[in-house]
Amino acid sequence: MIVAIVGRPNVGKSTLFNRLTGARTAIVDEMSGVTRDRNYGTCIWNGVEFSVIDTGGYVEDSDDIFEGEINKQVRMAIDESDIILFMVDVTVGVNELDTAVASMLRKTKRKIFLVVNKVDNNQRIHDAAEFYSLGLGDYYTVSSISGSGTGDLLDKVVSALPVKSREDTAGLPRIAIVGRPNVGKSSLLNTLMGEERNIVTPVAGTTRDPIYSRFNKFGYNFFFVDTAGLRKKAKVNEDVEFYSVMRAVRTIENSDICLMMIDGTRVIESQDLNIISLILKNNKGMILLVNKWDLVEKDNSTTKAVEKEIRNKTAPFTDYPILFISALNRQRTHRILSNIATVNTNKSRKIPTAELNEYMLDVINRNPPPAIKGKYVKVKYATQLPTHAPSFAFFCNLPQYVKEPYKRFVENRLREKFEFTGVPLRIFFRKK
Numbered sequence: 287m288i289v290a291i292v293g294r295p296n297v298g299k300s301t302l303f304n305r306l307t308g309a310r311t312a313i314v315d316e317m318s319g320v321t322r323d324r325n326y327g328t329c330i331w332n333g334v335e336f337s338v339i340d341t342g343g344y345v346e347d348s349d350d351i352f353e354g355e356i357n358k359q360v361r362m363a364i365d366e367s368d369i370i371l372f373m374v375d376v377t378v379g380v381n382e383l384d385t386a387v388a389s390m391l392r393k394t395k396r397k398i399f400l401v402v403n404k405v406d407n408n409q410r411i412h413d414a415a416e417f418y419s420l421g422l423g424d425y426y427t428v429s430s431i432s433g434s435g436t437g438d439l440l441d442k443v444v445s446a447l448p449v450k451s452r453e454d455t456a457g458l459p460r461i462a463i464v465g466r467p468n469v470g471k472s473s474l475l476n477t478l479m480g481e482e483r484n485i486v487t488p489v490a491g492t493t494r495d496p497i498y499s500r501f502n503k504f505g506y507n508f509f510f511v512d513t514a515g516l517r518k519k520a521k522v523n524e525d526v527e528f529y530s531v532m533r534a535v536r537t538i539e540n541s542d543i544c545l546m547m548i549d550g551t552r553v554i555e556s557q558d559l560n561i562i563s564l565i566l567k568n569n570k571g572m573i574l575l576v577n578k579w580d581l582v583e584k585d586n587s588t589t590k591a592v593e594k595e596i597r598n599k600t601a602p603f604t605d606y607p608i609l610f611i612s613a614l615n616r617q618r619t620h621r622i623l624s625n626i627a628t629v630n631t632n633k634s635r636k637i638p639t640a641e642l643n644e645y646m647l648d649v650i651n652r653n654p655p656p657a658i659k660g661k662y663v664k665v666k667y668a669t670q671l672p673t674h675a676p677s678f679a680f681f682c683n684l685p686q687y688v689k690e691p692y693k694r695f696v697e698n699r700l701r702e703k704f705e706f707t708g709v710p711l712r713i714f715f716r717k718k
Contacts (some may be wrong), residue, residue, distance in 0.1 A: 287336040287445050288535060289329070290363040290393075293373035294383035295343025302373065302430035303327065303340035306440070324534060331440040335537050336447060338364050364394055364538070371439075373401045374417055376427070378412045388420040396447050400425040403440060406432060459508040459630045460502075461704055464565070466557050470577040470611045473613040475499075475510060478556035478622065506623050508630075514570045533550060538564050539638040543571035543629050543708075545622065550579045550610065554596050562600055566710045569675035571629040573607045573622065573708055580612040587666055602694050605701050606708045629708035635676065639669050642678070649699045650680075658687045665706035666718050677712040 291299045307327030327338050342362045342701060364370060372391055374384050391398050402414040404428035414427050426442070428435035463471045499510045538544055544565045548558050553576075565572050574596065582588070589610060597604040607625045611618045646668050655663040663684045673676040680702065682688070693713045698712060 287368045287539065289336055289369045289371060289443060289447075290339045290341060290367035291371045291373060292341050292360055292364060292387065293343065293510060294381075296425050297343070297373045297375040297432045299343070299373050300340050302336060302401070302403070302428070302436070303438065305430055305433055305436060306338050309498075311418045321561070326564065329440075331444050334444045334447065335495045336368075336444075337539065339367070339535075364391070364396065367396060368392070369397045369399065369446060371399050371401050371443075372422065372463045373403050374420075376402050379413070380416055380419055380716050384420060388422055391591055392421060396421055399439065399443065401447075402427045403430055404427055406434060411510050411623055424633050432551060437629075459626070460510040460511050460541045460544060461508055461543050461545060461626055462537045462570075463547060464537055464543045464561055465547035466549070466555070466561070470613040471547055472578070473543070473621070474547065474575070474611075476706075477613050477616055477619055479510070492670075504623065506627060508626065512674060535564060539568060541570055543626060544635065545573050545575055545626075547575045547577050548596075550576045550582045551590075554599050555591060559599060568601055569710055569712065571633045571708050572710075573609065573625050573629055575622070576608065577613055579610040580615055580617055605706065625708070632706050632709045633675065635704065635706065637670050639668055642668050642670060646680075646696070646699065650696070653695070655688050655692045661687065663678055665715075666707050671714075673712075675712065676706060677714065681716050681718040683718060685717055688715040 293299055306329040308329075321570075327340075329336055329338050341363050353644055370391060370583065374380070400417060400420065400422045402417055402425050405411055406429040411427055414425060417425050424437060426439045428439055430436070443504075463475055465471055479501065480503075499512060501508055538561075546558070546565060548554050548563060562572070576592065592610075593608050596608060600606075607629070609618055609621055609625065611622070613619065647665065650665045654665075657663075661684055663682050665680050665682040667681045669679055671679055677697075680696070690694055693715070697711050697713050700706065700713075
């Protein structure tokens with residue numbers, strides 16, 4: 287489920303993005319046009335989790351090359367989103383750019399929330415009434431800096447989000463094939479599925495919802511996830527790299543395990559790392575596939591060298607299978623199925639509390655967290671949380687003193703003892 291924040295430059299879109307995601311990943315500056323690349327984050331409100339995309343400011347008919355590219359990506363975000371937050375600035379009022387964006391939004395079939403920003407006193411609440419002239423109905427007044435009004439806005443957004451339908455896929459793992467354009471995703475899906483598909487199950491909803499293709503062969507039973515609604519190439523003039531990430535967000539959200547494909551002739555690039563980051567943020571299992579390996583000139587050490595380079599770039603998460611394949615030649619593609627089964631087993635693995643405490647408390651006692659200001663962290667108890675992805679809670683006296691390096695140490699010891707290959711782990715330290 288995707289929520290996009292759109293509007294003209296300098297109305298506070300990035301500030302709202304940072305508030306919704308609880309991070310400061312979007313650069314905020316009074317100068318317009320600061321946001322050029324898209325920012326992706328996750329918002330959780332009332333137990334509902336959804337993706338948020340911060341777009342650049344829309345400028346109609348601009349000759350600036352950057353603004354032209356930003357406009358393309360704004361239009362694409364509108365097309366791919368479930369809900370659009372259209373932001374305007376009460377201190378400036380309605381201007382021609384707001385009218386241009388509103389005109390574009392009225393032509394879409396998406397749910398639109400008109401968000402009037404910088405409303406932090408009673409006078410500005412009255413001033414906001416002029417935005418009725420945009421023809422988008424009622425508006426929501428907020429101050430993205432102070433957070434005023436954002437709670438009411440999020441209540442409405444969450445209630446309007448589409449409910450994910452999982453009836454047709456209950457109990458079966460959902461496997462997504464993701465990666466940059468032209469790495470061979472379609473070729474791999476065709477190779478694995480063959481010409482005869484057992485069942486193709488369209489999930490109820492619009493054509494933009496995922497399509498699940500049933501795989502039931504050789505003792506394996508799961509669904510491949512693909513996203514419907516791709517437009518014909520003649521109609522796609524947008525930035526292809528951005529479009530691939532937009533697709534990846536939706537496909538990853540609707541999967542359990544991701545087959546992350548990279549091009550063996552180019553190894554791993556920044557766009558690949560962006561998609562891997564999305565997989566880990568969504569706590570999905572991962573198998574990395576190096577495709578087109580038949581086109582690579584290699585010797586006895588090439589495979590090990592490439593594998594080492596890939597794991598170094600994805601650190602600290604390095605515990606996942608890597609397969610060197612050729613989707614067209616069916617080279618080593620049969621190994622993908624057994625790896626899917628292994629990662630799926632690891633993702634649902636439950637460690638008995640007694641066994642977890644017996645092993646981990648001994649590890650922690652021998653290598654306790656570093657003391658801070660003369661205070662020592664004492665861990666008393668550990669348990670696996672009843673979550674969809676493997677998560678572990680360690681109860682102690684001073685959880686605020688446990689830093690990320692020690693959490694990684696604990697995660698590594700867990701991986702050494704228990705089989706969690708291909709699965710991101712979440713480690714929490716909580717007050718006992």
